[in-house]
Amino acid sequence: MIKVSVMYPNTAGARFDHAYYRDTHMPLVKARMGDHCKSYTVDRGLAGGAPGSAPTYVAMCHIYCDSTESFQAGFGPHMQEILADIPNYTDLAPVIQISQIVVG
Amino acid sequence: MIKVSVMYPNTAGARFDHAYYRDTHMPLVKARMGDHCKSYTVDRGLAGGAPGSAPTYVAMCHIYCDSTESFQAGFGPHMQEILADIPNYTDLAPVIQISQIVVG
Numbered sequence: 777m778i779k780v781s782v783m784y785p786n787t788a789g790a791r792f793d794h795a796y797y798r799d800t801h802m803p804l805v806k807a808r809m810g811d812h813c814k815s816y817t818v819d820r821g822l823a824g825g826a827p828g829s830a831p832t833y834v835a836m837c838h839i840y841c842d843s844t845e846s847f848q849a850g851f852g853p854h855m856q857e858i859l860a861d862i863p864n865y866t867d868l869a870p871v872i873q874i875s876q877i878v879v880g
Numbered sequence: 881m882i883k884v885s886v887m888y889p890n891t892a893g894a895r896f897d898h899a900y901y902r903d904t905h906m907p908l909v910k911a912r913m914g915d916h917c918k919s920y921t922v923d924r925g926l927a928g929g930a931p932g933s934a935p936t937y938v939a940m941c942h943i944y945c946d947s948t949e950s951f952q953a954g955f956g957p958h959m960q961e962i963l964a965d966i967p968n969y970t971d972l973a974p975v976i977q978i979s980q981i982v983v984g
Contacts, residue, residue, distance in 0.1 A: 820980045
């Protein structure tokens with residue numbers, strides 16, 4: 777099992793619509809990926825590790841898939857539509873990472 | 881519910897013992913935090929978003945707690961012992977973030 781983490785850097789002056797992300801964008805991703813997306817989680821950054829510090833990421837999602845190949849099979853055919861929805865909630869470019877789930 | 885994400889930057893030449901992290905360090909964190917830690921996950925970075933790219937983080941853990949206060953109550957009294965164990969598996973300094981769980 778792998779997870780694809782999509783992390784939006786907390787940048788001064790940037791725009792991020794958490795409600796749209798939760799209610800519209802991520803359900804779109806799940807709908808298009810179908811069973812290739814086993815589940816997903818959404819986080820909203822609250823704080824950094826040091827007292828009073830800001831979070832590194834304003835929001836993150838983690839998409840759980842059986843394998844990198846399964847993610848690509850589910851996401852690839854709908855990539856254009858999904859990426860075209862990003863400006864509807866943010867002007868940030870996310871950091872993307874694929875991880876093996878060691879403890880799930 | 882919140883999660884505390886501890887993310888180790890993938891730095892050239894750095895050391896990270898994934899087995900020690902999974903088998904010794906994270907069980908120590910859970911044992912010391914007790915019920916303040918509802919659960920935790922561990923990831924190992926595989927790749928970045930672009931084909932052939934490296935992951936931003938070599939490893940991450942996410943610690944699930946009822947609240948920031950609960951995390952602090954569980955982690956604070958054992959912080960010295962837990963931080964002292966870090967050199968046993970890495971020479972990296974982690975990025976730490978507290979997030980609200982929007983979709984869990």
